Amino acid sequence: MSAAIAQLMENSLRSGLLILAVLLLRAVLHKLPKRNLCMLWTAVWLRLALPVAIRSRFSILPNWTSFGQTLSAVNDGQQLTTATASSPVHDMDWGLTVWIAGLSSVLLFALIRWLLLKRKVREAIPLRDRLWLCDWVETSFLLGLFRPRIYLPSDTTESDLPYIVAHETAHLRHGDPWRTLAAFLLTAIYWFSPLVWIAFFLYRRDLELACDERACREYDADRRAAYVDALMRAANSTRSVWTSSLSFSAAPVKKRALAVLHPPKCRRGVVFLAAIVSTSVLLCLTVEPTVAEFVPEPATETMEEPTVIPSADQAKETDLIGDSSKKEDILSGEDTIRLIQGEEVISITEFISEDETGNAYLTFTAERTTRNGDSITGDDYSEIGDETE
Amino acid sequence: MSELQLGIIEAKFADLIWEREPVTSSELVRVCAERFQWKRTTTHTVLKRLCDKGLFENNSGTVTAKMTRDAFYTRHSRQYVASTFGGSLPAFLTAFTGGGRLTEEERVELLALLDRDGGDQ
Numbered sequence: 001m002s003a004a005i006a007q008l009m010e011n012s013l014r015s016g017l018l019i020l021a022v023l024l025l026r027a028v029l030h031k032l033p034k035r036n037l038c039m040l041w042t043a044v045w046l047r048l049a050l051p052v053a054i055r056s057r058f059s060i061l062p063n064w065t066s067f068g069q070t071l072s073a074v075n076d077g078q079q080l081t082t083a084t085a086s087s088p089v090h091d092m093d094w095g096l097t098v099w100i101a102g103l104s105s106v107l108l109f110a111l112i113r114w115l116l117l118k119r120k121v122r123e124a125i126p127l128r129d130r131l132w133l134c135d136w137v138e139t140s141f142l143l144g145l146f147r148p149r150i151y152l153p154s155d156t157t158e159s160d161l162p163y164i165v166a167h168e169t170a171h172l173r174h175g176d177p178w179r180t181l182a183a184f185l186l187t188a189i190y191w192f193s194p195l196v197w198i199a200f201f202l203y204r205r206d207l208e209l210a211c212d213e214r215a216c217r218e219y220d221a222d223r224r225a226a227y228v229d230a231l232m233r234a235a236n237s238t239r240s241v242w243t244s245s246l247s248f249s250a251a252p253v254k255k256r257a258l259a260v261l262h263p264p265k266c267r268r269g270v271v272f273l274a275a276i277v278s279t280s281v282l283l284c285l286t287v288e289p290t291v292a293e294f295v296p297e298p299a300t301e302t303m304e305e306p307t308v309i310p311s312a313d314q315a316k317e318t319d320l321i322g323d324s325s326k327k328e329d330i331l332s333g334e335d336t337i338r339l340i341q342g343e344e345v346i347s348i349t350e351f352i353s354e355d356e357t358g359n360a361y362l363t364f365t366a367e368r369t370t371r372n373g374d375s376i377t378g379d380d381y382s383e384i385g386d387e388t389e
Numbered sequence: 390m391s392e393l394q395l396g397i398i399e400a401k402f403a404d405l406i407w408e409r410e411p412v413t414s415s416e417l418v419r420v421c422a423e424r425f426q427w428k429r430t431t432t433h434t435v436l437k438r439l440c441d442k443g444l445f446e447n448n449s450g451t452v453t454a455k456m457t458r459d460a461f462y463t464r465h466s467r468q469y470v471a472s473t474f475g476g477s478l479p480a481f482l483t484a485f486t487g488g489g490r491l492t493e494e495e496r497v498e499l500l501a502l503l504d505r506d507g508g509d510q
Binding site: 122123124125126133134135136154155 | 399427435
């Protein structure tokens with residue numbers, strides 16, 4: 001599996017936790033203005049868009065990076081077996097292939113839906129400003145990113161018009177067409193994660209509620225009632241398009257009607273407090289533990305059979321035996337090789353030392369111990385090699 | 390010929406033709422582009438659809454009407470009453486007046502109509 005896909009999966013884990021947290025916060029903080037709740041979702045989308053790990057020692061999260069590495073290892077293992085069995089042509093990165101297939105399907109589906117919608121509104125006629133009437137649309141919606149148009153069913157009641165326009169204009173003020181598109185693209189990239197899909201649907205619902213809120217901000221009870229009337233009339237069809245259209249009657253109508261008619265009051269202080277709590281929670285779930293730097297251990301080799309290495313006794317008989325008094329300051333780091341044969345461990349250490357005359361010596365010491373580190377019979381420390389540089 | 394229902398915009402388009410017929414299709418395209426901001430292909434698509442419904446005829450670029458506007462709306466209403474009120478005119482009238490009373494004007498007009506029709510039959 002390519003590193004990119006492993007990272008993607010890793011990031012979806014990170015975000016999954018965040019999404020669950022936002023779901024919880026949303027439920028708890030439902031009295032807050034919806035506009036603020038949308039900010040929680042923005043945190044999720046940012047998390048998905050930037051697969052950067054924020055690390056700190058103070059973290060309550062497990063280590064996601066190991067998961068990614070495990071996945072890579074599994075897939076690499078698979079690749080190795082298939083590669084040896086057959087020709088290199090079959091050496092495919094399955095993870096990447098499946099992901100691309102999924103992504104293409106999602107994007108294609110959305111593209112087709114968008115094209116069908118554009119075809120539907122071909123016969124629309126302009127009413128005024130950016131309002132258009134069309135025979136074939138069941139509900140009013142916003143379509144287009146750069147010069148968005150508001151399409152209305154041709155039989156829209158005249159009196160409903162100002163409310164529909166207020167709602168759709170609120171969408172424009174918030175920049176919702178762009179937000180929805182960005183969220184959709186991220187959802188397509190993380191198509192394999194059900195939590196991301198849930199986040200996407202709920203995000204759009206919250207955007208709708210936020211727009212109702214904004215449109216009805218200045219309305220008194222009568223106008224709010226009229227708004228709800230318009231909403232009800234528009235709610236026959238709840239067809240929604242995933243890309244850049246935002247329909248007037250998406251999201252459960254009952255909930256929206258209640259929200260408009262009985263707007264929850266919320267004091268400034270509470271909002272502030274909620275913001276602090278939310279930020280803390282999200283931060284806690286974002287910060288990951290620092291991963292120890294992978295430093296290759298000084299070569300430790302475990303072998304079935306030990307290689308030929310002169311024992312301490314034998315070493316004494318060679319010409320290489322030097323004088324232990326030559327060992328002075330150790331100038332360079334030590335390298336230790338441990339050879340294990342049964343219960344016996346032979347540790348050979350190599351280092352460079354210098355005597356008072358400034359000559360450098362490459363020195364080897366050998367130590368025979370049991371596995372536990374206990375030394376064996378007296379021959380614990382002897383020099384077996386000593387070369388003059 | 391079965392479906393004589395028109396959408397509101399289709400009806401506006403049909404009115405355009407009835408006002409001007411006989412008219413060339415290119416002239417029609419120009420008017421639609423101006424009023425509706427329709428593309429040429431769109432105008433042709435809608436025109437074809439209405440021709441298929443039996444309202445108009447497009448003979449090598451000239452559009453003519455196969456039935457007058459009144460004739461169309463008569464059939465249209467008849468079809469509506471047939472499908473919605475099982476063909477019963479009284480039922481339709483009851484629904485139309487909303488169970489309330491007719492104004493004096495409406496009564497007079499209605500009686501005159503009934504007399505005339507009664508006389509014809």
